[in-house]
Amino acid sequence: MTSLPSKARAVIIGGGVSGCSVAYHLAKLGWTDIVLLERKQLTSGTTWHAAGLVGQLRASRNMTRLAKYSADLYVKLEEETEVATGMRQVGSITVALTEERKHEIYRQASLARAFDVDVREISPSEVKEMYPHLNVSDVVGAVHLPLDGQADPANIAMALAKGARQRGARIVENVKVTKVHTRDGRVSGVSWDMNGEQGTIETDMVVNCAGMWARELGQHNGVAVPLHACEHFYLVTEAIPGLSRLPVLRVPDECAYYKEDAGKMMLGAFEPVAKPWGMDGIPESFCFDQLPEDMDHFEPILEMGVNRMPMLGTAGIHTFFNGPESFTPDDRYYLGEAPELRGYWVAAGYNSIGIVSSGGAGMALAQWMNDGEPPFDLWEVDIRRAQPFQVNRRYLKERVSETLGLLYADHFPYRQVATARGVRRSPLHEHLKARGAVFGEVAGWERANWFAREGQEREYKYSWWRQNWFDNQRDEHLAVRNNVGLFDMTSFGKIRVEGRDACAFLQRLCANDMDVAPGKIVYTQMLNERGGIESDLTVSRLSETAYFLVVPGATLQRDLAWLRKHLTDEFVVITDVTAAESVLCLMGPSARKLIQRVSPNDFSNENNPFGTFQNIEIGMGLARAHRVTYVGELGWELYVSTDQTAHVFEAIEEAGQDLGLKLCGLHTLDSCRIEKAFRHFGHDITDEDHVLEAGLGFAVRTAKGDFIGRDAVLKTRETGLSRRLVQFRLKNPKPLLFHNEAIVRDGAIVGTITSGNYGHHLGGAIGLGYVPTRGESEADLLSSTYEIEIAGERFAAEASLKPMYDPKAERVRA
CATH class of the missing domain: 3.30.70.1400 (Aminomethyltransferase beta-barrel domains)
Structure with a gap:
């Protein structure tokens, strides 16, 4: 029997590829007194049956950085540990069957070039040359990434485990964690059971790498890890004579991926409506288990597969596999320290991309634990984005039935989830719905994104070009610029x-x-x-x-x-106190005239200048009127007790009828703010972006005394900026910017658009993005020729370091 230590610097719970990666990378940083506890055997949850696809290009720079790290690690790991990882860089091809999908994958190719990932767009005939077994009759475009690959998931985990052990980590199987202990709001230890023998390890750091058990494990300590298992299907053919090494193939329009392995062909699926599994909990005995076959569920994918690759029609089926994998409400995994409990770290919920993600995720989490802050911006996957209510099992069951399929669905801009909606609503929800609101969801909140006209269909018609609400947004936008608009921002x-x-x-x-x-x-x-x-x-x-x-x-x-x-x-x-007050934003040049009709208070610049608030009477209720704006106009954010919100809304609406008051949605809020070059957290500004490089030095007061980050601000003031956040406007009024388009300076890609929208007042698409400065002056930075690359096509752009709309903020202070 293996004796376990009484103390450890960190205890990792779960021996899949995620837990083994965290152990390996902590050990590489010199953490020798770490223990990994696995309830059954290493890889026995999900890792052992993963498909093992290693695709480097992800949706953002840092996720791509992590995926590239994984690919490089798996190539080197075999030499280091003498455990074969099966890593083969056979490349990958993604094919498009529609013009919309072609535009999407070509946008991804532009993004890949910006991230220095080897990629090229290829024609259907070139696809046929590289993949002779494929039916390309309806293929309209494709991209090829030659350094993508495939690997053996279980062996990768074993190699990581061996590498961790070689550096002093303890990895012990058949040990169940029975309790995570806490003291004074932080982790203090872990109790375990090994075949009836019990004990406790004293530690102040625990890492929940429990995969599909992570939610239940977190619940014991009040930590929200919202994920749920779904059934995931694939089949493997018998050996096919003459089948040579092939790239990994993705046909997202048919929800399918293909992988050649040892002369056999694997066909896997991310079907549009998935089958959640384990609503009543996962059996205690679950180990290297398979779920019952369901060929009826998989048959539509197989039928498309036989058409796409006719040889599947005559190849025998060697294995039809169904196994569980965990999915999250937004298709992004969880990483970081849980907000509810100090010292409780999470690396779980990989949404079927655990192999390509875990190498980089383990590295990033280990550095985070070691340094006390992440090595770069990880907000996309940060556990702190999870909402407490999302651990609800009914919510998760509904949502993950959709998110599995969304992996291969068209990733249209502004795409809204359809399931598990309506959980968090403003007191004005029904009012806005009755007036044509079309809602989106953020953090569970239902928010009016745009308002449909009478007789207009109240749903999104998605596209990479102008969507069906483009004109609605224009009307709302211009109402805010020229008159007055009202936003419900209760979700603040x-x-x-x-x-x-x-x-x-x-x-x-x-x-x-x-x-x-x-x-x-x-x-x-x-x-x-x-x-x-x-x-x-x-x-x-x-x-x-x-x-x-x-x-x-x-x-x-x-x-x-x-x-x-x-x-x-x-x-x-x-x-x-989020739920205590609603927020109504009254914005536009006529805002003062309107608010004076519903309130007897003094809203003059003398009494209520920009950057101040006052308690007011409004209608027959009370509110706080904050003189601030996120749209760049005269206006007020009205903070109203939730029980009075509907009354205040009705009073404003009635008083604004003859002033042309227009209800406005979140899309308009965003298009107005980007004209004013106001930053958006998570896109334009993150924990990786220096406050001075982001152009926010005006909000920093180093003279006030010490504060967190002051030394870094003073140092950068002394050494100078290495990059600047620049505002761009496309000179051609037709193309659209969303985010991640490539910024081209004097013919070379230098960065990406961090956020974009259409500037209806400025007459073109507007974007923000960081440009390296090379230690030059502002004049030199702006004297360059700029273009923005969209799906391989470059468009001329005007650049500015000052807001293109109202640069002196005269309208805000009117």
């Missing part, structure tokens, strides 16, 4: 920070000066030690001892965790 996260030391606490966390008079609103960022942006927010001082913080709805859990993490012995209370 709202946090009260109060107590004797509230001011000192926020001074330490925020880059701007928080010691302002009550009634003042401060726009600020919370920075990390590198000067990167952890949070983008406004802070209103309610009194000498109370502040009100407003953050994006999607980042609320992240921001709460950041605040609580840095609370030491200060006398401060942090409270999430």
Whole structure:
């Protein structure tokens, strides 16, 4: 029997490829006293039956960075550990059967070039040359990535485990974790059971790598890890005579992927409506288990497969496999420290891309644990994006039935999920619905994205070109610019920070000066030690001892965790008050005229200048009127108690009828803010982006004294900027920008668009993106010729470091 230590620096729970990767990378960093505990045998949950596809190109720079790291690691790992990983860089081909899909994969090719991934667009005839068995009669385009590949998943995990052991890690099988202990809000130990023998390991770091058990394991400590298993199907043929080595093939329009392996062909599927599994829990005995066959479910995929690759019609089936894999509500995995419990780390929920993800994810998490901050922006996969309600099993069952299929569905811009909707609603939801609102969902919140006209179909018609709501957005946008619009922004996260030391606490966390008079609103960022942006927010001082913080709805859990993490012995209370108040944003040049009709208070510049708030009467209710804007116009954010929200809305609506008041959605909020070059957290600004490079130095006050990130700001002021966030406008009014299009400077790709939308006032697509500065002046930076590459085609662009709309903010302060 293997004796387990009584103490460890970290305990990893789960011996799939994810847990083995975390152990390997922690050991590479010199952590010798780490223990990995596996309830059954290594790889026995999902890893052993994974398809083993290793595709380097992902949806963003950092996800691609991680996937490329995995591919490189698996090539080197065999030599290091003498365990064969089966890594073969056979390349991959993705084919398109529609013009929309062709545009999508060509956009991905432009993105790959920006990320320095080897890629080229190929014709149907070139596909046929590389894949002679394929029916290409209806193929309209394709891309080829020659360094993609395939590998043996189980052996990769075994190689990682051996590499970890060689560096001192303890990896023990047949040990069930029975409890994660806590003390004073952080992990303190792990209890285990091994064939009836029991014990506890004292540790202050645990890593939940439990795969499809991760949700249940997290629940025991109040940690939300929202994921659910789905049945995942593939078949393997008998050996096919003359079948040579082939690239991995993806036919997303038929939900299928193909892989040649040892003279056999594998056909796997991501069908549009998946089968969730394990609603009643996963059996205790589950190990190297298969799920019951369901050929009826798989048959539509197989029929398309036989048409696509006719030799499948005569090849015998060697294996028809059905096994569970875990999926998350947004098809992105979880990484990082859980916001609910210090020292509780997560690496789980890989959505069928666990092999290509785990090498890089293990590296990134190990560095995060070692350094106390992530090595680069990982917000896409950060566990802090998970909402507490998402652990609900009915919600997960409904949502993952869709997210599995979304992996191969068209990744249209603005695509909305269809399942598990309506969980979080504003008090105005039915009001807005009755007036034509078409809703989208963020962090569970139903939000009006655009308003349909009378008789117009209230649903999205997706496309890579102008969608069916483009004209609706234009009308809303121009109403805000020329008249007055009303937005429901109840989904804002709202946090009260109060107590004797509230001011000192926020001074330490925020880059701007928080010691302002009550009634003042401060726009600020919370920075990390590198000067990167952890949070983008406004802070209103309610009194000498109370502040009100407003953050994006999607980042609320992240921001709460950041605040609580840095609370030491200060006398401060942090409270999430999001549900207590709704937010109505009244914006546009006629906003003052309208608000004066429903409130007797004084809204003049003398009494209520920009950056201040006042308590007001409105209709027959009460509210706080914040003089701020995210659209670049005169306006107010009205914070109203949820029980009075409907009344206040009705009063504003009635008073604005003859002023042309227009209800506006989130798409319009975004198109207005990008004309004004206002930054969007998660796209334009992240924890990897230095506050000065992001052009937000105006919100930093180094003279106020010490705060987190101050030294990094001072250092960058001294050494100069290495890149700048630039605003672009396409000179051709037809093309659209969304994000991740390639920025071309003087003929060379230098970066990507971080966010984009259509500037209906400026008359063209607008985007933001970082450009390396080479230590040059602003004039030199702007004197270059800029283009934006969209799906392989380049379009001339105007560049600016100042907002192209109202650069002096005269309209905001009107």
